[in-house]
Amino acid sequence: xNLLFAPHDSRxxxxxxxxxxxxxxxxxxxxxxxxxAYAFHSLQYHWGWxxxxxxRQKFINGWLMTLAISAAxxxxxxxxxxxxxxxxxxxxxxLRYLSKLYIEGIRGTPLLVQILVFFYVxxxxxxxxxxxxxxxxxxxxxxxxxISEIIRAGIESVGESQLESGRxxxxxxxxxxxxVVFPQAFRQTLPPLAGQFASLIKDSSLxxxxxxxxxxxxxxxxxxxxxxxxxxxxxxxxGYLVLTLPISLLSRRxxxxxxxxx
Amino acid sequence: xxxxxxxITKRFGSQTALDDITLELPEFKALAVIGPSGGGKTTxxxxxxxxxxxxxxxxxxDGERVGFDEESLLAHRRRIGTVFQAYNLFxxxxxxxxxTLPLEKVHNIPPAEARDQAQALLERFQLSPHGEKKPAxxxxxxxxxxxxxxAMAIRPRFLLLDEPTSALDPEMTAEVxxxxxxLRSEGRDIIMATHHMGFARSxxxxxxxxxxxxxxxxxxxxxxxxNPQSGKLRNFLAKILKY
Amino acid sequence: xxxxRTLLSRAGGWLPGLLAALVLSIATAHAxxxxxxxxxxxxxxxxxxxxxxxxxxxxxSVDLAHELGKFLGKKIVIxxxxxxxxxxxxxxxxxDLIISSMTANAERARSIDFSDPYLSTGLCLLVGKDSPVKGxxxxxxxxxxxxxxxxxTGHAWAxxxxxxxxxxxxxxxxxxxxxxxxxxxxxxxxxxxSTYQNWQKNQxxxxxxxxxxxxxxxxxxxxxxxxxxxxxxxxxxxxxxKRGGFERLGDQYLKEQKExxxxxxxxxxL
Numbered sequence: 138x139n140l141l142f143a144p145h146d147s148r149x150x151x152x153x154x155x156x157x158x159x160x161x162x163x164x165x166x167x168x169x170x171x172x173x174a175y176a177f178h179s180l181q182y183h184w185g186w187x188x189x190x191x192x193r194q195k196f197i198n199g200w201l202m203t204l205a206i207s208a209a210x211x212x213x214x215x216x217x218x219x220x221x222x223x224x225x226x227x228x229x230x231x232l233r234y235l236s237k238l239y240i241e242g243i244r245g246t247p248l249l250v251q252i253l254v255f256f257y258v259x260x261x262x263x264x265x266x267x268x269x270x271x272x273x274x275x276x277x278x279x280x281x282x283x284i285s286e287i288i289r290a291g292i293e294s295v296g297e298s299q300l301e302s303g304r305x306x307x308x309x310x311x312x313x314x315x316x317v318v319f320p321q322a323f324r325q326t327l328p329p330l331a332g333q334f335a336s337l338i339k340d341s342s343l344x345x346x347x348x349x350x351x352x353x354x355x356x357x358x359x360x361x362x363x364x365x366x367x368x369x370x371x372x373x374x375x376g377y378l379v380l381t382l383p384i385s386l387l388s389r390r391x392x393x394x395x396x397x398x399x
Numbered sequence: 400x401x402x403x404x405x406x407i408t409k410r411f412g413s414q415t416a417l418d419d420i421t422l423e424l425p426e427f428k429a430l431a432v433i434g435p436s437g438g439g440k441t442t443x444x445x446x447x448x449x450x451x452x453x454x455x456x457x458x459x460x461d462g463e464r465v466g467f468d469e470e471s472l473l474a475h476r477r478r479i480g481t482v483f484q485a486y487n488l489f490x491x492x493x494x495x496x497x498x499t500l501p502l503e504k505v506h507n508i509p510p511a512e513a514r515d516q517a518q519a520l521l522e523r524f525q526l527s528p529h530g531e532k533k534p535a536x537x538x539x540x541x542x543x544x545x546x547x548x549x550a551m552a553i554r555p556r557f558l559l560l561d562e563p564t565s566a567l568d569p570e571m572t573a574e575v576x577x578x579x580x581x582l583r584s585e586g587r588d589i590i591m592a593t594h595h596m597g598f599a600r601s602x603x604x605x606x607x608x609x610x611x612x613x614x615x616x617x618x619x620x621x622x623x624x625x626n627p628q629s630g631k632l633r634n635f636l637a638k639i640l641k642y
Numbered sequence: 643x644x645x646x647r648t649l650l651s652r653a654g655g656w657l658p659g660l661l662a663a664l665v666l667s668i669a670t671a672h673a674x675x676x677x678x679x680x681x682x683x684x685x686x687x688x689x690x691x692x693x694x695x696x697x698x699x700x701x702x703s704v705d706l707a708h709e710l711g712k713f714l715g716k717k718i719v720i721x722x723x724x725x726x727x728x729x730x731x732x733x734x735x736x737x738d739l740i741i742s743s744m745t746a747n748a749e750r751a752r753s754i755d756f757s758d759p760y761l762s763t764g765l766c767l768l769v770g771k772d773s774p775v776k777g778x779x780x781x782x783x784x785x786x787x788x789x790x791x792x793x794x795t796g797h798a799w800a801x802x803x804x805x806x807x808x809x810x811x812x813x814x815x816x817x818x819x820x821x822x823x824x825x826x827x828x829x830x831x832x833x834x835x836s837t838y839q840n841w842q843k844n845q846x847x848x849x850x851x852x853x854x855x856x857x858x859x860x861x862x863x864x865x866x867x868x869x870x871x872x873x874x875x876x877x878x879x880x881x882x883x884k885r886g887g888f889e890r891l892g893d894q895y896l897k898e899q900k901e902x903x904x905x906x907x908x909x910x911x912l
Contacts, residue, residue, distance in 0.1 A: 305481040307473065361797060
C-alpha cells in the first residue's frame with residue numbers, strides 16, 4: 138500500500154486508507170512545525186508565559202465576548218442576507234434597487250471604514266452610544282451583503298426547468314421556493330456560507346478599534362502590559378481557530394449529508 | 400375531450416411563436432401534435448397546459464373557458480398531468496417523494512394516504528424497488544416513468560406530454576411508449592407532442608401539424624399520415640421517415 | 643499527476659534545503675550595519691513625533707535623534723511604528739533605540755533599559771464639556787467611561803486603578819479625543835502636553851484638567867545588555883542640555899505650551 142499517494146480513482150476523502158491518512162497528515166504537520174521551530178529559534182526570543190498566564194481572565198473574557206458578538210452577528214446577517222436576496226428578486230422595484238445599492242455599497246468599502254463611519258458618524262447622529270450594539274449591527278450589515286450574494290447565487294443555480302416543473306404540478310410561487318428552490322439552493326450555499334461565517338468571526342476583531350472589549354483587543358492589552366508579544370498572540374490565534382474550525386467541520390458534514398447528483 | 404382555440408397568438412419580442420391559431424376539434428381521446436422544432440409545437444402545448452398565457456385569443460377545454468389570469472391558470476394546471484422531455488423530477492427528492500409532493504402540497508391529501516397512492520402507482524409502473532432512490536440513481540426511462548406516475552397521481556383531467564421520449568435511447572423509449580399506450584387503452588385523455596410517427600399514428604385519434612406558428616394541417620391521424628395535403632407536411636414526413 | 647510524483651521522488655535531497663533557505667530569509671533581521679542606528683517612534687504625537695506635509699518625520703524627538711546621531715557619529719534612520727509595538731521591536735532587534743516620548747517606569751524597565759530622563763510631565767485629564775467629572779477622584783464610579791490609548795501609562799494606570807468605571811481602550815489618540823468630544827467617554831487620560839493641545843483644538847466640546855495626578859518622565863529606550871550605548875546616550879543628553887539644546891527645541895516647537903504651563907506653574911523640562 139502506498140503511504141504517501143492517494144489511489145488513482147479516489148475522490149476527496151473517499152477511499153484513502155487510514156494509515157495513509159495518518160502518515161500524510163503527520164508529514165504536513167511536521168513540516169509546518171519545523172518551519173515555525175526554526176523561525177522561533179533564530180529569533181532568540183525569551184519566552185515569558187507566566188506574565189501572560191496572570192492575565193488569563195482577560196483572554197477568557199475577550200474570547201467569550203467575541204463568541205457572543207459573532208453569534209449575534211451571524212444570526213442577524215443570515216436574516217439580512219436572506220431578506221436582501223429575496224428583495225433583489227422582488228417585483229416591487231424600489232425595494233429591488235434599494236437592496237442592490239446596499240450590496241454594492243457594503244461590498245465596495247472596507248469593514249474598517251464602515252465601523253468608523255457607523256459608530257462615529259451615523260450612530261452619533263442618531264444618538265446611539267452603545268458600541269457593542271452598533272458593532273454587532275455593523276458586522277451584520279457587512280456580512281449580510283456577502284451572504285445575500287451567496288444565497289442569490291444558490292437560488293439562481295437552481296435551473297429554470299426546475300421552476301417550470303414546479304409550476305407544472307401546480308405549486309404556487311412561495312411553494313416552489315420552499316419545496317424546490319431552497320432545498321436545492323441550500324446545498325449550493327453551504328461551502329461559501331461556512332466560509333463567510335468563519336470570516337465574520339475573524340472580522341469581529343476589527344471592532345477593537347472602537348474599543349469593543351473583544352478577544353483581539355484584550356490580547357493586545359495583555360501585550361501592552363507585559364510586552365510578551367508571542368505569548369499573547371499565539372493563544373489569540375488558537376482561540377480563533379477554536380471558533381472557526383467547528384464551523385468548517387460542520388459544513389463539511391452537512392455537505393456530505395445533502396450530496397446528490399444533479 | 401374537446402378542444403377549441405380561437406385566435407391564440409403568442410409573441411416573444413419580434414418573434415411570433417403562435418400566429419392567430421383557430422381550431423375546433425371533435426371529441427377525441429388522444430391528440431398527437433407533430434412538427435419541426437421551433438415551429439410552435441412546444442409553445443402551443445404550454446398554452447394548452449396553462450404554463451403560458453397567450454397574448455390574445457380564447458381557449459376552451461371540454462366547453463370550459465380557460466381564463467388567462469394567474470389564478471385561473473394555476474387552477475387549470477392543477478388538473479392536468481404534465482410530463483416534459485427532461486428535468487421533470489426534483490433531484491433532491493426520492494422518486495416516492497416526487498410523487499407525494501404535489502399530492503400533499505397542492506391537493507392537500509394527508510401524508511399517509513399520499514404515500515399509499517404513490518406506492519400503488521410505482522407498483523403499477525413496475526418501479527416499486529426504486530421508490531427511495533433519487534432521480535440521479537435512476538435511468539432516463541425510469542425517470543420518465545416516475546414523471547408519468549406523478550402526472551397520474553393527481554387524477555388529472557388529461558395528460559399533457561411534451562416529447563417525453565426524445566431524450567431517451569430506443570430501449571427506454573419503448574418502455575415509456577408502452578405505458579402511454581396502456582394509459583390510452585384505459586381511456587385516458589392525452590395530448591402529446593412527439594417525433595415518433597408510427598406511435599402517433601397508432602395511438603392518436605386526432606393530429607395537429609404545427610409549423611411556422613400555425614396549424615398547417617389537422618385531422619384524424621390516419622388521414623394526416625396516409626394522405627398529407629400540404630407540401631410542408633409532406634416534406635416534414637419525408638425527412639422524419641427517411642431513416 | 644505522474645509528473646508531480648516523479649518530481650517529488652527526485653526532490654528528496656534539495657527540498658528541505660530550499661525550505662531552510664526560505665525560512666532563513668524570513669527570519670528576523672537585525673538592525674542594518676554598524677554605522678546606523680535605527681530609532682523607533684510613533685509619528686502620531688505632535689509636536690514631538692509627527693510628519694510634515696511631505697510625509698517626512700519631524701518634531702522634537704526627530705531632531706533629538708538626529709542630534710544624537712551627530713554626537714555619536716552615526717547615521718540615524720527613523721522607523722515609524724505603533725506605540726505599543728515599540729518595545730517588542732526593540733527587544734527583537736528591529737530597532738536600536740526608542741525615542742518616542744516614552745515614560746520610564748518600573749514595568750517597562752523589566753523589559754528594556756532607559757536612559758536618564760530628559761523631560762518631566764504628568765498624566766492628566768481631558769474631559770467633556772458637560773461631563774460631571776471634576777478631577778481624578780470623580781473617575782472611578784459606575785457609569786463613567788474613561789478613554790485611554792493602548793500601551794500608554796494612562797492605560798496602565800486605568801487598568802490598575804479603575805475598578806468601577808468602564809475603560810475604553812483606543813488605538814489612536816485622535817479616536818480617544820473623538821470619544822470625549824462626542825460624549826461617549828467622560829475623560830481621556832493622557833500627558834499634559836497633548837491634553838493641552840487637544841483642548842485647544844476642541845474648545846467648544848472639552849475641558850482640560852491639567853493638574854497631573856501621576857508624575858512621569860520621559861527617557862530614551864535601549865535594549866537590555868547594551869550598557870555601552872546607554873552610557874553614550876546619557877552623555878549626549880547631559881551635553882545637549884548644557885549646550886541649551888532643549889531650550890532651543892522648546893522654543894521651536896512648544897512656545898505656546900511653554901508659556902501656558904509657566905502660567906499654570908507646571909514644570910516643563912528636567
